Amino acid sequence: MTRAFNFSAGPAALPEVVLRQAQEEMLEWHGAGASIVEMSHRGPEFMAVAAEAEADLRQLLDIPDDYAVLFLPGGATTQQALIPMNFASAGQRADYVLTGHWGKTAVKQATPYVSVNVAASSEAEAFRDLPDRAGWQLSPDAAYVHITANETIHGVEFRDIPDTGGVPLVADFSSSIASEPLDVRRYGVIYAGAQKNLGPVGIAVVIIRRDLLQRDGQPRADIFDYRSHAARDSMLNTPPTWNWYLAGLVFKWMLAEGGVVEFARRNAAKAALVYAAIDASGGFYRNEVAPSARSRMNIPFFLPSAELDARFVAEAKAAGLLALKGHKAVGGIRASLYNAMPVAGAEALVAFMADFQQRHG
Numbered sequence: 001m002t003r004a005f006n007f008s009a010g011p012a013a014l015p016e017v018v019l020r021q022a023q024e025e026m027l028e029w030h031g032a033g034a035s036i037v038e039m040s041h042r043g044p045e046f047m048a049v050a051a052e053a054e055a056d057l058r059q060l061l062d063i064p065d066d067y068a069v070l071f072l073p074g075g076a077t078t079q080q081a082l083i084p085m086n087f088a089s090a091g092q093r094a095d096y097v098l099t100g101h102w103g104k105t106a107v108k109q110a111t112p113y114v115s116v117n118v119a120a121s122s123e124a125e126a127f128r129d130l131p132d133r134a135g136w137q138l139s140p141d142a143a144y145v146h147i148t149a150n151e152t153i154h155g156v157e158f159r160d161i162p163d164t165g166g167v168p169l170v171a172d173f174s175s176s177i178a179s180e181p182l183d184v185r186r187y188g189v190i191y192a193g194a195q196k197n198l199g200p201v202g203i204a205v206v207i208i209r210r211d212l213l214q215r216d217g218q219p220r221a222d223i224f225d226y227r228s229h230a231a232r233d234s235m236l237n238t239p240p241t242w243n244w245y246l247a248g249l250v251f252k253w254m255l256a257e258g259g260v261v262e263f264a265r266r267n268a269a270k271a272a273l274v275y276a277a278i279d280a281s282g283g284f285y286r287n288e289v290a291p292s293a294r295s296r297m298n299i300p301f302f303l304p305s306a307e308l309d310a311r312f313v314a315e316a317k318a319a320g321l322l323a324l325k326g327h328k329a330v331g332g333i334r335a336s337l338y339n340a341m342p343v344a345g346a347e348a349l350v351a352f353m354a355d356f357q358q359r360h361g
């Protein structure tokens with residue numbers, strides 16, 4: 001069996017050791033006579049798995065006690081709707097900073113519940129840079145300011161946490177959580193779909209400063225209420241137990257590998273390799289993002305023609321480098337380099353890029 005280097009943007013590659021452990025435990029979990037997915041979420045076995053996953057994530061990201069950690073179904077998009085419902089009153093202003101596609105989906109999900117103020121946007125520049133903080137038109141009475149820490153499609157990442165004064169900063173960290181140390185205290189809410197750096201698709205992590213849970217928000221069903229989920233340890237309904245368990249295995253793997261400090265080192269090394277290959281190609285490979293805003297996680301780039309883009313993707317696949325096709329909104333190539341991608345994967349990609357250029361350049 002050969003596992004290829006998988007550059008998928010998400011659902012993304014999981015660490016092989018985690019998949020092997022899950023495989024080993026699939027039929028019978030720790031001598032319990034049944035798989036973990038066949039047990040009650042309220043039984044002692046799964047309750048222990050769930051509590052351990054939360055404790056491990058708290059250790060990994062250094063999450064203070066005055067932040068709640070929720071494990072919820074519905075992915076990141078659902079959180080984009082729940083955030084305004086829970087933290088803003090009906091029609092209250094909320095500021096959104098748009099740096100790519102996912103910021104726009106956040107606005108779309110929030111629009112029925114709040115008065116969206118697009119405080120800044122780089123859309124006119126095709127999302128190739130971050131809008132300069134000095135030009136943001138923030139509202140002093142906003143319920144929160146929303147940013148996308150890393151734009152998965154456009155390959156743009158915040159490298160500095162913007163100061164929003166007393167207004168809570170809400171950040172979509174779906175494609176960069178746990179990729180480097182994170183100063184949780186600078187945020188009111190951090191949310192992420194698991195399917196890039198944290199585990200399998202089907203579960204999202206939401207980290208909420210507890211005082212925000214006191215906000216009334218808007219009339220909503222109990223199941224859409226973060227307070228209720230927090231009060232019931234994310235077991236208000238039957239949680240996605242398999243996904244939670246697998247994410248827990250990924251957290252243990254990340255801790256054993258050296259935690260977020262080590263992943264920051266590896267991720268910087270991988271991104272540096274790929275950007276250097278692009279920049280040294282004499283224009284054969286082209287990344288259009290301003291250097292200071294370049295993402296470490298998702299690197300979109302273009303060859304001289306769409307025909308060469310397609311050829312690159314096909315030949316790369318044949319060479320064991322999977323899922324390099326760019327998102328249709330941008331085109332070209334996209335290499336996603338999440339935590340589970342080893343440095344050897346980035347090395348294999350740049351070696352392939354050099355070889356491909358030699359043959360087709």
Ligand code: PMP
Nearest residue numbers: 075076077102152172174175193
């Ligand atoms: N935000 C970002 C930054 C993403 O990358 C994605 C998914 N690729 C989403 C939100 C949407 O996540 P989901 O599909 O889990 O709703």
